Amino acid sequence: MPKCTINGKEVEVKEGATIIEAFKTMSEDIAHYCWHPGLSIAGVCRLCMVDVEGARGPQIACNTVVKDGMVITNQSEQIKDIVRWGMDFHLINHPLDCPICDQAGECGLQEQYMKFGQYDPEMNQQKVKKRKVVDLGERVVLDSERCILCSRCVRFTDEVSKTNELGIFNRGDRSEVGTFKDKPLNNKYSINTVDICPVGALTSKDFRFRQRVWYLKNDDTVCNGCSTGCNVKAYFNEEGLFRVKPVYNEEVNGHWMCDDGRDIYKYVNKEHRLLKAKNNSGSQWSELTAGKAMQELHNSLFAEIKAAPEKTGVVLTGQYTNEEYQAVFATLKELGVTQAFHWNDTDSDDFDGLLIRGDKNPNTKGLQNAASAFGALKSVADAEAAIASGSLETVMVLAPENIAVYSNYDKTFAALSKAKNFVWFGANKTECFETTNSSNTWMIPIKSFVEKSGTFTNHAGLDQTFNYVTTVVAGALTMSEAMTLFKGETLEFDLRAKPMTSMKNNHFTLNRGEL
Amino acid sequence: MSKVPQPSELSNWYLPGILKGLGYTFTNMVKNILNPKKMSTLNYPEEKYKYSARFKGNHILTVKKDGSLRCTACMLCATNCPAQCISITASEHEDPTVEKYPINYEIDILRCVFCGFCEEACPVDAIRMGPEWQTPGLAGADFHYDIKKLAYRANLKGGIQSSVDDKERHEAGI
Numbered sequence: 177m178p179k180c181t182i183n184g185k186e187v188e189v190k191e192g193a194t195i196i197e198a199f200k201t202m203s204e205d206i207a208h209y210c211w212h213p214g215l216s217i218a219g220v221c222r223l224c225m226v227d228v229e230g231a232r233g234p235q236i237a238c239n240t241v242v243k244d245g246m247v248i249t250n251q252s253e254q255i256k257d258i259v260r261w262g263m264d265f266h267l268i269n270h271p272l273d274c275p276i277c278d279q280a281g282e283c284g285l286q287e288q289y290m291k292f293g294q295y296d297p298e299m300n301q302q303k304v305k306k307r308k309v310v311d312l313g314e315r316v317v318l319d320s321e322r323c324i325l326c327s328r329c330v331r332f333t334d335e336v337s338k339t340n341e342l343g344i345f346n347r348g349d350r351s352e353v354g355t356f357k358d359k360p361l362n363n364k365y366s367i368n369t370v371d372i373c374p375v376g377a378l379t380s381k382d383f384r385f386r387q388r389v390w391y392l393k394n395d396d397t398v399c400n401g402c403s404t405g406c407n408v409k410a411y412f413n414e415e416g417l418f419r420v421k422p423v424y425n426e427e428v429n430g431h432w433m434c435d436d437g438r439d440i441y442k443y444v445n446k447e448h449r450l451l452k453a454k455n456n457s458g459s460q461w462s463e464l465t466a467g468k469a470m471q472e473l474h475n476s477l478f479a480e481i482k483a484a485p486e487k488t489g490v491v492l493t494g495q496y497t498n499e500e501y502q503a504v505f506a507t508l509k510e511l512g513v514t515q516a517f518h519w520n521d522t523d524s525d526d527f528d529g530l531l532i533r534g535d536k537n538p539n540t541k542g543l544q545n546a547a548s549a550f551g552a553l554k555s556v557a558d559a560e561a562a563i564a565s566g567s568l569e570t571v572m573v574l575a576p577e578n579i580a581v582y583s584n585y586d587k588t589f590a591a592l593s594k595a596k597n598f599v600w601f602g603a604n605k606t607e608c609f610e611t612t613n614s615s616n617t618w619m620i621p622i623k624s625f626v627e628k629s630g631t632f633t634n635h636a637g638l639d640q641t642f643n644y645v646t647t648v649v650a651g652a653l654t655m656s657e658a659m660t661l662f663k664g665e666t667l668e669f670d671l672r673a674k675p676m677t678s679m680k681n682n683h684f685t686l687n688r689g690e691l
Numbered sequence: 692m693s694k695v696p697q698p699s700e701l702s703n704w705y706l707p708g709i710l711k712g713l714g715y716t717f718t719n720m721v722k723n724i725l726n727p728k729k730m731s732t733l734n735y736p737e738e739k740y741k742y743s744a745r746f747k748g749n750h751i752l753t754v755k756k757d758g759s760l761r762c763t764a765c766m767l768c769a770t771n772c773p774a775q776c777i778s779i780t781a782s783e784h785e786d787p788t789v790e791k792y793p794i795n796y797e798i799d800i801l802r803c804v805f806c807g808f809c810e811e812a813c814p815v816d817a818i819r820m821g822p823e824w825q826t827p828g829l830a831g832a833d834f835h836y837d838i839k840k841l842a843y844r845a846n847l848k849g850g851i852q853s854s855v856d857d858k859e860r861h862e863a864g865i
């Protein structure tokens with residue numbers, strides 16, 4: 177393993193590692209735009225210049241392999257000058273749209289200008305004007321004036337999504353990023369180009385102008401969009417959640433995530449949520465708090481179920497955490513209930529070769545693992561049949577959070593609600609709730625995945641633990657809490673404010689290379 | 692160092708204190724009757740003080756040449772505002788040369804401390820502090836100034852024009 181000296185400090189790196197990677201392992205600052213750890217090396221921005229002792233002249237760090245004994249620095253006056261004026265060239269035609277640019281606040285130009293630039297521009301020519309607000313496709317908008325032609329996005333569609341939509345057209349200062357004949361950029365991973373674009377040239381249609389990034393906090397969690405379980409970061413403030421970005425995890429998703437996963441924040445926001453528990457034991461709905469509802473359920477149903485457990489069943493979906501499944505199965509055991517059903521509208525093994533999987537539940541594996549100790553899970557069709565035949569009178573449903581991927585949601589709801597006692601645990605509300613067929617319906621608001629800590633087991637059996645991010649519906653319970661109350665026990669709360677240990681600053685602002 | 696004058700021992704007593712106070716009142720009354728021009732108070736609201744034209748009072752949102760709002764909804768003013776009394780909702784403009792504009796801009800003027808930081812933060816001269824300072828209202832809602840009030844209130848006569856013009860800048864190659 178070669179050893180080298182970087183800015184006076186010695187470091188050992190992997191065989192074949194480049195100088196910029198050595199800088200990154202040392203957490204030393206180095207200017208760069210085109211290098212990205214998940215893409216091939218382009219060497220086009222020429223900002224990552226370093227002095228290597230004994231070399232002919234300054235070298236680019238991203239495309240020079242570390243040799244044993246190399247002495248490298250980017251602190252010399254000459255290098256600082258090169259970077260400063262290299263930056264001036266990048267910004268010659270840049271419109272400085274920062275007030276209306278969505279990237280402002282997490283922009284590579286803004287940050288690196290403050291770190292390495294700080295010059296007075298010496299350009300006195302007119303700027304070259306290019307196309308603005310180009311609709312690139314379903315999810316991305318291009319502003320080619322802001323583009324610095326780093327080619328990251330082009331390399332992404334070339335190497336990662338392998339869809340090759342983007343290219344750089346024309347020459348010299350007329351060069352422009354675009355799609356051939358303005359064909360749309362509609363691949364399943366297109367928003368990744370927005371993430372890796374170091375400037376505001378590519379912006380996400382969904383997020384455009386909704387918030388300024390400095391109003392948002394973020395925290396890590398796991399995507400619940402499919403069984404891959406990409407590591408993500410949710411951006412939120414007191415108004416709710418606004419976007420999701422991927423977090424690097426070699427084992428799961430690398431640097432990327434899919435476009436469908438970007439929508440997972442939507443059904444978490446308040447307007448889609450069940451805010452209070454609801455009860456309908458007759459013809460009218462009444463609202464009450466979730467805790468009170470669980471207590472009443474304990475009083476009215478617990479003993480009844482215990483007396484005749486064979487008439488009770490639980491329908492589970494793969495959208496809850498392992499801890500919650502354990503709590504549910506423990507309660508079932510205590511009650512003597514043996515019938516558990518698995519509801520999954522997206523039961524498939526499809527895989528697109530990169531990230532997207534056919535099973536749209538984050539924790540089907542976890543559910544199967546938890547159930548293996550309990551006994552075989554029957555399908556939801558069996559539950560519907562048993563209800564129709566009258567052999568099942570009480571049904572508890574752990575409804576899915578991500579309703580969009582459950583194509584038979586309404587139908588299943590209608591069929592299951594024919595049970596005499598119908599208890600629906602769920603995070604979301606939909607219209608079909610109004611027309612329940614049961615004479616004793618209970619709706620209990622459950623916390624969404626960003627509001628609780630827990631573990632998802634992904635398709636490969638990898639356990640991924642995630643932490644609480646933020647609270648959206650304060651009155652909701654986790655399934656574990658609901659089960660505790662259902663058993664007639666009380667919940668223990670630690671009401672002291674907890675320090676937010678995992679809260680980080682905007683990682684895109686501070687650590688551009690690790691995008 | 693300034694020294695707070697301590698009242699003398701005598702003023703702890705009722706009569707000396709009251710007589711001294713009345714003496715002060717009478718001296719000033721006589722002075723004001725003999726020379727009313729030197730009086731330091733006004734008969735507000737019949738008489739009004741004339742502030743300089745640069746007085747920083749109620750906000751004005753400036754307009755472009757075509758009369759539309761100059762503000763680009765960048766939220767720098769709202770970010771800079773120490774009283775956090777500016778709320779803006781941005782939206783995509785159908786004209787791509789405008790791109791972003793506020794569909795809602797509101798200042799809670801009762802919370803505003805008239806510091807002028809918003810004016811300083813604005814990159815396009817879209818918000819200014821105007822010379823108005825007499826702005827009573829009857830209900831709480833009268834103090835939530837919206838776009839209509841901030842940019843187009845009657846005494847602005849159709850709006851104050853901003854000094855930054857996108858078209859001119861574009862043509863100048865900036």
Ligand code: SF4
Pocket residue numbers: 270271272273274275277278279280281283284285286322375376377
């Ligand atoms: S890309 Fe960066 S520097 Fe350029 S306008 Fe956007 S925020 Fe400003």
Ligand code: SF4
Pocket residue numbers: 322323324325326327328329330353372373374375377378
């Ligand atoms: S659009 Fe962004 S990522 Fe693509 S070349 Fe331009 S600056 Fe680089």
Ligand code: SF4
Pocket residue numbers: 768771772773774775776777798802803804805806807808809810
């Ligand atoms: S004057 Fe100061 S307090 Fe008032 S809106 Fe402007 S920034 Fe806020």
Ligand code: SF4
Pocket residue numbers: 275761762763764765766767768769779809812813814815816817818
């Ligand atoms: S008034 Fe100025 S600073 Fe405030 S949002 Fe509008 S353009 Fe930005």
Ligand code: FES
Pocket residue numbers: 207208209210211218219220221222223224236237238239
């Ligand atoms: S040339 Fe090395 S990062 Fe661009």
